[in-house]
Amino acid sequence: MREKTFQGIISVIPVLIILVSIILPFNAHGWDIGATVVPANPFIQPGSNLFAGTGGTGTGAQRGPMISVQASGVTEDGSRYFLEVQLKNPLPMQVEVKEFTASAPAGGTLVNLAMVRPVTIPSGGYAVARLEGPVARGFRTGGSTPSASDLSNLKMTIVSGGIEMELDEGAIRGMLS
Amino acid sequence: MTGESGNGGGLYRLNYPGLIAGIALVILPFLGAWWTFSFGTDALVIALSPFHVRVESFGNELSSPLLASLNLALKVVMIYYGVLLIAGSVLRARESRRSLSDFLVRVSARKFLWLVILFVVSVAVTDFFISQAFIFMGVPVQVPYFVGNTQVALQMGPVSMTLPLIQGFTIIFTLAVVVAVISLLAWFYQGHVILVKTGQGTRFGRVQEGNQAVSGGEQAPVETETKGR
Numbered sequence: 478m479r480e481k482t483f484q485g486i487i488s489v490i491p492v493l494i495i496l497v498s499i500i501l502p503f504n505a506h507g508w509d510i511g512a513t514v515v516p517a518n519p520f521i522q523p524g525s526n527l528f529a530g531t532g533g534t535g536t537g538a539q540r541g542p543m544i545s546v547q548a549s550g551v552t553e554d555g556s557r558y559f560l561e562v563q564l565k566n567p568l569p570m571q572v573e574v575k576e577f578t579a580s581a582p583a584g585g586t587l588v589n590l591a592m593v594r595p596v597t598i599p600s601g602g603y604a605v606a607r608l609e610g611p612v613a614r615g616f617r618t619g620g621s622t623p624s625a626s627d628l629s630n631l632k633m634t635i636v637s638g639g640i641e642m643e644l645d646e647g648a649i650r651g652m653l654s
Numbered sequence: 655m656t657g658e659s660g661n662g663g664g665l666y667r668l669n670y671p672g673l674i675a676g677i678a679l680v681i682l683p684f685l686g687a688w689w690t691f692s693f694g695t696d697a698l699v700i701a702l703s704p705f706h707v708r709v710e711s712f713g714n715e716l717s718s719p720l721l722a723s724l725n726l727a728l729k730v731v732m733i734y735y736g737v738l739l740i741a742g743s744v745l746r747a748r749e750s751r752r753s754l755s756d757f758l759v760r761v762s763a764r765k766f767l768w769l770v771i772l773f774v775v776s777v778a779v780t781d782f783f784i785s786q787a788f789i790f791m792g793v794p795v796q797v798p799y800f801v802g803n804t805q806v807a808l809q810m811g812p813v814s815m816t817l818p819l820i821q822g823f824t825i826i827f828t829l830a831v832v833v834a835v836i837s838l839l840a841w842f843y844q845g846h847v848i849l850v851k852t853g854q855g856t857r858f859g860r861v862q863e864g865n866q867a868v869s870g871g872e873q874a875p876v877e878t879e880t881k882g883r
Contacts, residue, residue, distance in 0.1 A: 480753070480754070484757055484761075487738065487757075487758070487761060488761060490734065491731040491734060491735070494727050494730055494731050494734075495724070495727050495728075495731065497727070498723040498724050498726060498727030499720070499723070499724065501723055502719040502720045502722075502723040503720070505719065506719060512719070513718075513719050513720045514718055514719075514720050514721075515718065516709060516716035516717055516718045516721075569712065569714075570712035570713075571712075637694075637697065637712070638693075638694040638695055638696045638697030638698075638711075638712050639692075639693070639694025639695030639696065639697055639818055640693065640694040640697045640815060640816070640817050640818075641815065641816040642813055642814070642815045642816075643813070643814045643815075644812060644813055645812045645813075646812070647811065647812035648811070648812035648813050
């Protein structure tokens with residue numbers, strides 16, 4: 478009889494441990510199934526907006542348009558036109574901009590530009606990318622720096638966490654305002 | 655050490671596969687993930703074992719309180735079974751404790767095999783749901799089951815994405831399968847096999863009714879493998 482009781486206790490202990498492990502977290506979260514089962518998402522906090530930069534409602538580096546032209550000019554040897562473009566990253570993860578091509582109006586013509594080297598933008602931060610394109614001898618810029626909204630034929634390839642994304646003009650235009 | 659019955663003493667009566675499996679069951683919960691799955695390099699990383707579930711996205715860990723609690727419980731339960739298996743394997747040396755030893759080994763030895771099978775089934779279910787999620791998004795991707803690399807191409811309006819998908823079992827899973835097999839062997843060994851000393855050295859003998867080994871003197875064991883000491 479004692480042996481049977483002992484065997485019963487031995488067999489029932491794991492069941493009790495499993496039951497307690499289910500009951501305890503539910504009890505700790507006020508029997509809220511969602512809070513107990515679903516992982517807490519560190520990216521989405523109440524009241525936050527991942528793409529705050531696009532609407533201009535973000536904070537710090539996220540405020541304002543995600544792409545803005547900072548400077549323009551012609552290289553010293555006069556063979557290339559360049560733009561310095563500030564790229565903001567409102568996302569909660571680091572992003573690498575691998576490729577960025579655009580056409581910019583300058584000197585009465587449309588200059589095709591490509592990013593010189595990839596840039597990495599930290600989460601919630603910004604980076605300045607330099608885009609360059611060949612121009613004819615004797616090219617004159619006309620003095621003014623084009624705004625981001627003047628750019629056309631936009632194409633960008635970004636990589637984040639090993640995922641590669643190609644954004645065409647439609648997607649990039651949404652970041653200009 | 656001298657056993658209560660013959661056949662070379664208590665050490666010969668120990669359930670050796672049970673001892674090995676019991677010790678392994680105590681250690682295994684602390685060794686890490688059995689299966690890993692990732693999107694990209696760190697966009698989404700899932701590392702699973704029955705004792706630990708790690709889900710990370712861009713370096714941020716996502717944790718479910720219920721899963722964490724269940725993992726801890728499974729860890730405790732598996733250590734518990736490991737201790738029972740060790741106790742049962744050692745108590746086999748004492749003939750007076752034989753029925754308790756049989757009970758402890760019976761209750762603990764096969765549980766780990768079920769856990770491994772359940773884990774493999776849950777990985778298959780996970781892969782199935784990942785495939786279904788892609789089909790639901792209109793992406794005709796065949797996600798390989800259990801092991802394999804694939805590239806998923808997604809087109810979402812003006813954005814096209816390429817997602818490398820990598821999954822596979824770890825060396826710890828291989829170890830877990832080996833431990834499950836040894837545990838099963840321990841369960842068989844408990845009722846059927848015993849080490850016996852013969853004129854030619856130490857051999858495996860078959861346990862007969864009344865837990866007496868077929869061995870001794872010049873009588874050859876029914877099932878033997880030469881394991882000279």
